[in-house]
Amino acid sequence: MDYFQFIKKILDHTSESMIIIDNQSVVQYVNPPFLKMIGLTQNQVIGNSLEDFCSNECDKSFFMKISDDLQKLDLWQGTIEFATPVNQTKKHASIILNLELEKEEPPLHLVLFPFQNKVESENFDDLTGLPRVEIFLDRVDQAIIANRRDKSNIAMFLINLDRFALIKDGLGRGYGDKVLKKISSRLKDSFRQSDTISRIAGHTFGLLIKVTQETHSAIVAEKVMQILSKPITIDNQKIVLTASIGIATCSDENEQKADNIMGFAESAMHHVKEKGGKMYHFFTIDLNKTARKRIEIENDLRNAIEKEEFSLFYQPKVDIITNKIWGVEALIRWNHPKHGMVLPFKFIPVAEETGLIIDIGRWVLNKACRQNSKWQKQKLKPLSVAVNVSPRQFQYPGFYEDVKNAIEQSGLNPGLLELEITESLLMSDVEESVNKLKKLIGVGLSMAIDDFGTGYSNLKYLLNFPISTLKIDRTFIKNVETDGSIAALTHSIIRMAKSLDLKIVAEGVENINQVSFLRDHGCNIVQGDYYSKPLPAEEFGELLKKGKILK
Incomplete structure (x- = not known):
């Protein structure tokens, strides 16, 4: 058989x-x-x-x-x-x-x-058409079993409408029922078929989703709050709702049942109620902190764009033979009103994930081009300003226009702009990457591979791409003094890059021993705190007037 x-x-x-x-x-x-x-x-x-x-x-x-x-x-x-x-x-x-x-x-x-x-009315709520709590809990148990097999996680949300009793008392039960039907429709239309939405009881709804990362639950909670915050107009009466949301998660490692998870979510929901509602809370404290921090950064980033809290600092690239400034990289900083100066590694990942990097990246391009144009008008030494480009920014359909507009509006010679991209970004779609690079280079700018060595590390493969500069990642430079294999690999990268007629820049140079190693092996352009930390535009302008950095 x-x-x-x-x-x-x-x-x-x-x-x-x-x-x-x-x-x-x-x-x-x-x-x-x-x-x-x-x-x-x-x-x-x-x-x-x-x-x-x-x-x-x-x-x-x-x-x-x-x-x-x-x-x-x-x-x-x-x-x-x-x-x-x-x-x-x-x-x-x-x-x-x-x-x-x-x-x-x-x-x-x-x-x-x-x-x-069973009779259908026993399974689905008569008013909203949503599954009743029994079906909801059954689907939670099924999801738990599936997750143990798939090694994945689920999250349960209990969504309790704030001050709903006042709506029913003030506008009537019939009006309250219409509101519940409206909210049910919004929730159903906003989530996937694979998600489960249920009317648990009264004005409390349940939501079951599969989560792929710890911050996903917080994003969904924010989405629910946005759905509820949209005004509802029924019988010429407009209202705006808020909710108290309790969230409980279950991983494949936890031996949990649906009733347990609902109890956790209910505890979290009641905690929100005690705090006045209009928010969400995780039963898992550590996850709560992580997710809230991420949402806080996202919200603060949106304000930062509007309030222009960003600034650019400039770090020189130096010729170690002559000590002359060879180029400069523009580095973004965030002057947070509460936390002071925030470095990119703390906020760029959130900006990339949410798409805010498009607006931030456009601002960096415009600012860097205008500043370099200003230095040229002051008759300072012509030098190329390098700007980092994130994966999402590079893939954005309007990126070429952003670059072109930044050059044209600033009046900068396009030959004095360099875009830095990572090798892993290029390898994600080789043909598409080559086409985009050729179009950008057609404007007159140059391209550099940033953080080389952290991804594919295939120099010959880079011949496919119209790049002119290779930046050796700082993790290599940091260990050239103490790790013989790293030193040999760095030497090999320098030798092969030179054979391909690429300019080479070593980043993260912090001491004279690293400088000596690079000089001895033929890499003469370096960038790092040994020569200069990133400087505000005015201070870098003064440094540029001197033309060289003496050590």
Whole structure:
């Protein structure tokens, strides 16, 4: 007996409705409880598409969404509305799973209809149409089992509407019911089919999601609060809602049950209530701190852009043979109103993740070009200013226009602008990267590979890219004195880069021994605190007037 026949034999004797479909949603197997549920015979179902038995509500896009979720998550949960032979429609809670078959066999999917023998009103809330708490908890338990297999995490949110009793008392129960229906619709429209949203009780909703990183839950909580903050107008009466949100997470390592997790989320929710509501709280204290810090940085970054709290500092690149300034790199700093000067490593990752890096990067480009143009107008030594470009900024469709506008509006000679990008960024899509680089270089600027050695480290491969400068990462320079293998590798990078006719810059130079090593091995351009820390524009201008740095 093969595996498929074995599965069918088991399903023939289950009390729950189940069918098996292929990738095109064609029914390959159906068990007796399903036939009873839908009111058709086996011959009428097998060989036909599941779509044929559904109402108009379940169109091709509906089944395409199911297919996408199965590919990404191996699971789909939702409601399928069937059309019965007597022209009625009935919704059924459904779960679709990928069946683990041999690789050579075509993929199949198991469709389950849990609780179909119960009256539908026992499963779904009459007012909102959302699953009741029993189904919600059952799906939590199923998710816990799946997560142990997949080594993943879930998060449960309990969302309690603040001061809802005042709305019902002041505007009537009927008005309150309309508000609950409106909120339910917003929540359903804002999350994936694979997420579960439930009306737990009264004006408390539950949300179950799969999380991939610890900050994801905080982002979702912020999303819920934004959904609720949009004004609701019913019967010419406008209101704005807030909520107290309790969040509990469960990893594959924790032996938890749905009831336990709900208890944790409820404790967190009550903590918010005690603090006056209008916020969220994690049951896990460490996660709470991490996620809140990230959200705080994001919010502060948005204010920083509006209030122009950023500034640029400039660090010289020095020719160690002549001690003359050879170039300069523009480095962003954030003058936070509470925390003082904040270095990039603390806020750039958040800016990159949220997309704020696009606006920040545009500001850096404009500022650096204007400043270098100003130095040229002061008849100071012409030198190239280097600007770091993040992955998201480089991939942004409007990046080329941002660069072009920065050059044109500042009046800077494009030959005096250098863009620094990482090697890993280039390797993510080689063909697309080459096309973008050629277009940028067509403006007249130059390109440099930053932090070389931390990624692919294939110098010959870099011949594919129109770059002119290679920057050796500071981690190499830091260890050239103490680690023989690092010293040999650094020497090899310098030698090969020179053979490819690339300019070489060593970054992170902090002492005379590192300078001596680089000089002895043919790298004459360095950047680091040994010669100068990053300086404000005015101080760097004074340094530039001298033309060289004496050590």
